[in-house]
Amino acid sequence: MFAANICMAQSINIAIFNDKKINSIAVNIKQGRYRIKSGNETLGEYKKGSIFHISRFGTELEIRDKRNFIGNFKKIEFVSVSDEGVLNAKPINPISEAREYDDNLILSCAEKELQIINKIDMEKYIASVIEAEGGNSAPDEYYKAQAILIRTFTIKNMYKHAEEGFNLCDGVHCQAYKGRLTQHNSILTAARSTAGKVITDNESVIIMSPFHSNCGGETCTAGQYWQKDLPYLQSVKDPFCLKSSYAVWTTTIERKTWINYINNSVSNNVNYQNYNFTFQMPHRTKFIIINGIELNMRSIREYFHLKSAFFSVKDTGKEILITGKGYGHGIGMCQQGAMEMARVGYTWLDIIHFYFRDVQVVDYKDLELHRFQPE
Numbered sequence: 001m002f003a004a005n006i007c008m009a010q011s012i013n014i015a016i017f018n019d020k021k022i023n024s025i026a027v028n029i030k031q032g033r034y035r036i037k038s039g040n041e042t043l044g045e046y047k048k049g050s051i052f053h054i055s056r057f058g059t060e061l062e063i064r065d066k067r068n069f070i071g072n073f074k075k076i077e078f079v080s081v082s083d084e085g086v087l088n089a090k091p092i093n094p095i096s097e098a099r100e101y102d103d104n105l106i107l108s109c110a111e112k113e114l115q116i117i118n119k120i121d122m123e124k125y126i127a128s129v130i131e132a133e134g135g136n137s138a139p140d141e142y143y144k145a146q147a148i149l150i151r152t153f154t155i156k157n158m159y160k161h162a163e164e165g166f167n168l169c170d171g172v173h174c175q176a177y178k179g180r181l182t183q184h185n186s187i188l189t190a191a192r193s194t195a196g197k198v199i200t201d202n203e204s205v206i207i208m209s210p211f212h213s214n215c216g217g218e219t220c221t222a223g224q225y226w227q228k229d230l231p232y233l234q235s236v237k238d239p240f241c242l243k244s245s246y247a248v249w250t251t252t253i254e255r256k257t258w259i260n261y262i263n264n265s266v267s268n269n270v271n272y273q274n275y276n277f278t279f280q281m282p283h284r285t286k287f288i289i290i291n292g293i294e295l296n297m298r299s300i301r302e303y304f305h306l307k308s309a310f311f312s313v314k315d316t317g318k319e320i321l322i323t324g325k326g327y328g329h330g331i332g333m334c335q336q337g338a339m340e341m342a343r344v345g346y347t348w349l350d351i352i353h354f355y356f357r358d359v360q361v362v363d364y365k366d367l368e369l370h371r372f373q374p375e
Contacts, residue, residue: 012125012154014118014177015161016101017091018169021113024055024093027078030100032085036063038073045081053092059109075108086180089116099179102128110164117166123195124181126150127188132176133211136183138339143190144348145338148361150175151191152198152209155364194348196363199356201232204367207359208233210332214246216310216325219355220284225298225309225329232357233331235284240344241337246327249307253320261303266293277315284310284330332356 017025029050036043036052043063054076055062063070078087080103087105090098104119129150130143153175158167160174170177181188199207208222208230219236223229241247259272272293279290281297288295297309311324326334333355341351352361 010122011103011119012122012158012168013106013166014120014125015164015166015169016089016099016116016118016177016179017096018171020091020094020096022091022093022096022116023113024053024091025107025114025116026090026092027052027054027105028088028090029078030086030088033081034085034087035079035081036070037077037079038071038075043070043076054107054114055093056109056114061107061109061114075106077107078105080104083121100182102180108165115165122151122154123191124188125177126154127181127191128179129175129177130187130191131181131183132178134335134339136187139342140186140190141342141346141348141351142335142339143187144194145333145342145351146211146335147191147194148197148199148348148352149209149211149333151194151196151364152206155198156206156208196365197361198364198367199352199359200362200367202358202360204360204362206364206367207356208332209356210329211335211338212326212328212330212332213334214241214244214327214336215330215334216247216308216327217242218284218310218325218330219332219334220310220330222331224284224286225331232359234357236355238334238337240340241326241334244336244340246307246336247325249324249327251304251306251322251324253304253322255315255317255319258320261300262293262295265295265299277313277320279313281310281312 029046029048031048033045033047035045051066053064060072060074061076062072063076085103087101088098089101089105101118102120102124106117106119108115126147130146134146160168168174199209201207215238217238219238221229221235222233258277262272275291277290279288281288286297288297301309306322306324308324308326308328308330310326310330311322314321338351341354349361
């Protein structure tokens with residue numbers, strides 16, 4: 001059942017505005033023609049420019065157009081008549097920014113809010129995530145590598161929200177998804193040129209496929225940031241990102257604030273006022289020991305909202321000066337490094353094998369059931 005569903009997957013259900021608790025929304029047909037359906041009943045076919053307001057009342061949805069009340073229903077679907085349909089969705093209660101979506105929308109009631117699902121062609125979804133995660137001015141070979149990483153995550157996590165009635169949501173804990181691709185069609189072309197391709201480990205199991213903005217010249221092992229190591233996520237020396245915008249950064253913290261953090265992190269009654277907290281971090285590590293104090297680099301990063309956990313400290317006696325490298329968790333593909341690799345002539349396959357060890361790129365439709373192992 002699982003393998004069959006995955007193999008036939010050409011579209012994917014993404015819960016949108018998932019953290020907004022929407023009760024009322026306006027939907028505008030921006031392109032193409034749409035049929036509005038409720039179950040097997042077609043409520044009408046509408047053209048570009050048609051606007052609808054959908055509101056939740058108890059366990060039912062009320063739908064109106066500009067002039068008429070259409071009815072109350074348990075579920076409403078906007079189904080594109082062609083492959084070119086585009087909808088504009090603007091939450092009204094509570095109010096939020098409008099976003100455009102390709103393909104279809106499905107609206108129903110979930111507890112005390114609307115559940116709004118974008119049923120979208122998988123490659124259009126992947127292209128939109130590429131734009132949200134990596135911008136729209138990169139080389140094609142980078143886009144191809146990024147598409148494969150995003151598809152790998154998508155297929156591996158296809159049933160992450162199955163109990164809620166959809167595959168993934170638009171939050172960053174799934175993948176950042178801000179609506180349809182708005183800029184370069186080359187992104188969609190790159191996604192479609194790699195259609196079906198995912199990354200597996202040396203046992204043919206689909207991998208975790210993380211990426212981050214900039215590694216600062218060195219990626220980290222999975223275990224340095226997460227709970228356990230993974231053989232395909234090893235530390236990689238990366239010279240390609242060193243001239244990029246996020247390669248080096250600095251910030252300062254009041255020394256009093258730093259010492260308060262230390263006191264709250266260490267279970268003893270030591271007065272750290274006279275300690276010197278200077279340390280150098282030439283390579284990524286999970287912990288650093290300074291004056292007998294073990295500090296978790298990820299914890300420091302998260303507490304002080306630093307760009308990465310790869311940094312050194314200079315204690316001036318008045319303040320803590322932090323010099324850091326990179327932006328993000330540092331695991332997997334460095335996006336700015338991968339972009340530079342593509343600019344100087346490396347292929348998408350070169351990029352993947354540079355950042356991931358002992359992996360293969362395969363078509364997910366050829367994999368067996370037990371190779372789809374969720375994390």
